[in-house]
Amino acid sequence: MSKCLGCGALLQDKNENEIGYTLDLSKKLCKRCFEIQNYNIYKKADIDGKKYLREIDKTNDLVLLVTDLFNVHTIKEINISNPVILVFTKRDLLPRGIYENKLLSKITSHLNIVGKIVVSSLNNYQIDDLYNLIMNKKKSNYVYVIGSTSTGKSTLINKFIYNYGSRDNKITTSPNPSTTLDLIESKINDNLILIDTPGVLDEGSILSVASKEELKKIVPKKEIRPVVIQVKNKQTIIIDNLIRIDVKKGILVFYMANTLKINRYYNEKETLKNLKKYHFNNLNNEDIVIKGLGFIKTKNVVDFDIYVNENVKILLEQSII
Ligand SMILES: Nc1nc2c(ncn2[C@@H]2O[C@H](COP(=O)(O)OP(=O)(O)OP(=O)(O)O)[C@@H](O)[C@H]2O)c(=O)[nH]1
Numbered sequence: 112m113s114k115c116l117g118c119g120a121l122l123q124d125k126n127e128n129e130i131g132y133t134l135d136l137s138k139k140l141c142k143r144c145f146e147i148q149n150y151n152i153y154k155k156a157d158i159d160g161k162k163y164l165r166e167i168d169k170t171n172d173l174v175l176l177v178t179d180l181f182n183v184h185t186i187k188e189i190n191i192s193n194p195v196i197l198v199f200t201k202r203d204l205l206p207r208g209i210y211e212n213k214l215l216s217k218i219t220s221h222l223n224i225v226g227k228i229v230v231s232s233l234n235n236y237q238i239d240d241l242y243n244l245i246m247n248k249k250k251s252n253y254v255y256v257i258g259s260t261s262t263g264k265s266t267l268i269n270k271f272i273y274n275y276g277s278r279d280n281k282i283t284t285s286p287n288p289s290t291t292l293d294l295i296e297s298k299i300n301d302n303l304i305l306i307d308t309p310g311v312l313d314e315g316s317i318l319s320v321a322s323k324e325e326l327k328k329i330v331p332k333k334e335i336r337p338v339v340i341q342v343k344n345k346q347t348i349i350i351d352n353l354i355r356i357d358v359k360k361g362i363l364v365f366y367m368a369n370t371l372k373i374n375r376y377y378n379e380k381e382t383l384k385n386l387k388k389y390h391f392n393n394l395n396n397e398d399i400v401i402k403g404l405g406f407i408k409t410k411n412v413v414d415f416d417i418y419v420n421e422n423v424k425i426l427l428e429q430s431i432i
């Protein structure tokens with residue numbers, strides 16, 4: 112049986128509701144990948160990449176742990192003993208003025224990190240440097256690419272295939288969670304085989320509960336310009352009918368897609384108060400992470416209430432910016 116070149120699922124023509132379905136077994140792509148690649152139609156699949164980590168852990172092969180600005184908090188959930196290169200991708204979405212080395216130094220981890228680098232697959236930024244780093248650190252010809260779903264693992268491998276490989280196959284990519292469904296080996300050259308893995312699901316991410324229309328606003332496509340709001344007297348801040356914040360005092364800096372509208376009010380009584388409430392007090396230089404949506408950097412913040420969908424988790428993390 113052969114595998115779909117787009118998502119890695121075993122091709123089958125028996126059950127349309129199972130992964131890997133195709134009408135014609137001689138085709139290289141399953142129906143789902145064909146539709147994502149050609150019509151931008153996405154079908155949800157329930158695959159969590161966590162189970163592959165145990166297998167990878169049994170090898171001593173080099174691992175690329177891919178993260179982006181909104182997924183840094185997920186690194187601590189990865190447990191492997193392999194040597195790891197931390198690949199911080201989507202540089203094109205970061206505010207231009209950010210110091211990459213400072214950002215990387217703030218990302219600390221229990222993993223066996225042998226290198227850290229910031230790249231952008233979209234702009235081909237520092238991809239050659241990553242290639243050289245991999246060639247320096249790899250233990251065998253096999254290098255695994257892991258990380259949370261939608262961090263850009265498959266896009267990165269496609270860039271490697273395009274830049275250094277034979278350019279004839281393309282892994283399916285999409286802004287939706289769980290696009291890759293099984294391991295996919297891509298031979299880049301005689302000395303390097305990259306293995307794509309299904310992303311690890313970030314439990315409590317807004318991406319899993321957002322509608323297609325909401326997703327378009329939430330997933331950033333352009334450089335994120337932080338929005339600063341200074342509160343001197345109690346105010347309500349509403350983020351695009353998704354999130355309500357009541358705050359008494361302090362400075363809040365919003366790092367999220369600028370397609371999301373952030374509005375402030377002095378006397379907003381009821382809007383979104385039916386959502387789940389979290390309370391924080393006395394925040395200084397900590398980030399309030401709204402999983403999948405972004406984070407809010409804080410300075411001297413007093414009495415902060417945030418209301419979100421009950422399936423979305425809020426975390427308090429050390430500031431990374
Ligand atoms: N702006 C920008 N977007 C990127 C970059 N790399 C990937 N993306 C986008 O991020 C989204 C997810 O990319 P994928 O490559 O499918 O992510 P993945 O990690 O393979 O996701 P799963 O297979 O679900 O685990 C897509 O919409 C990509 O276009 C980048 O360097 N810059």
Ligand SMILES: [Mg+2]
Nearest residue numbers: 264265290291
């Ligand atoms: Mg993928």
